Structure formats: C-alpha cells, structure tokens
Amino acid sequence: LAKTTQPISMDSYEGQEVNITCSHNNIATNDYITWYQQFPSQGPRFIIQGYKTKVTNEVASLFIPADRKSSTLSLPRVSLSDTAVYYCLVGDHTGGFKTIFGAGTRLFVKA
C-alpha cells in the first residue's frame, strides 16, 4: 500500500478556498486516491475520489498531476462547519481491500 503524507493541521477563515495536499510517492498503477472527512463524534465520510487529472463534485475538487505522486483536495469557500479532519487514502482492491488511514489533516475554520 502506498504511504501518504499530509500536513498535520491547517487554519483558514470563512469564505476562503482551502487546499490540502497529500503526498503519495509510491502510488501504484492501479491505485485510486480517496479523501474522507471526519467530524467529531462521527465516523469518516467519503468526500471525493479520483485516478488522474481533476474530479469535481458538489462538495470539493480533487486535483491530481500527471505523475500522480501527490493530490490536492480543494474546498471552495469554507464555512465553520467544514472544521474537521481530512484523510487521504490510496489503494485498490488488488491489495485485498486493505484501507489504511493516516493521522489526517485537522482543518480549523475561523470566523
């Protein structure tokens, strides 16, 4: 499984765009990149997933460069309710569906 590296924490203000970058230098050809969000007292929640280039949904965008050794989760115009821990995962089913979480990035959004 590819190991991921993320910043431990980030601060932002309401209305700003937040970009969280994840490094995964050993990503394999079959690996997908998935981001989860976790609020206090809740289980992680799937946000977005991609393989290459750019993916956008109603919550976020995911930018993946051509070498796929990193990815950036972009949250547009954050609000206080976006304060959470964000986890980056890489992997695929050929590894036996093993899904390993790192420590994640703690995002604090201030008023």
Add this chain to the structure above:
Amino acid sequence: EAGVAQSPRYKIIEKRQSVAFWCNPISGHATLYWYQQILGQGPKLLIQFQNNGVVDDSQLPKDRFSAERLKGVDSTLKIQPAKLEDSAVYLCASSLLQDPTGNTIYFGEGSWLTVV
C-alpha cells in the same frame, strides 16, 4: 438508503470486564470492517470480512479481541478482558465487493468505549 448501524453508541466498563459491539452494514455490502480509533489518531483497521470470511485480522489483538460475521451480514466485535488502553471509538464500515477502488467505504457513527 439506510447507513451502517452500530450499537451501543456508548459504553463504560471496568478493566477486565467484557464488552460486545454490534454492526449491521449497508444492505448488499459484502465487505465489512472494524476499526479502532483512539482520540487524536486516524482509524486503525482491526479486522476485515468479505462475506463471512476474514480477509485481514493482522492488527487484531487476538488474545482479547474477537469478531465474527456468521451469516455474512451482521457482525459482532468482542473484547474480553478489557484493558484501559482499549478506550477508543470502534467504527464499523462496509463497502461493495465489486468496488474496483477498494476505498469507497461507508462508516457507522461508532461505538464509544471507556474502560475505567
């Protein structure tokens, strides 16, 4: 669509006692996971089932933890005897067997365990 159901939501026990957590995954999800999340850390995979077979239990402390998924649907995680360091949130999750990414996992809200 109903999500992953877990119970109990909260449990406080004394060390050396036993506790059991129950999980009902999303209907049709063949893969079921149990994670342990200690405060301030990311979830740690304890055991993973595919239908009623174990795919990975390499991080399950088998001297005190056990889990089963007898009919390939519901699952139970048991701790006996509990230690202080078992205080954590126990998260159950499920995913589709056919998911090629292996990473689209749906979590329950967790069962909070405090061992005193």
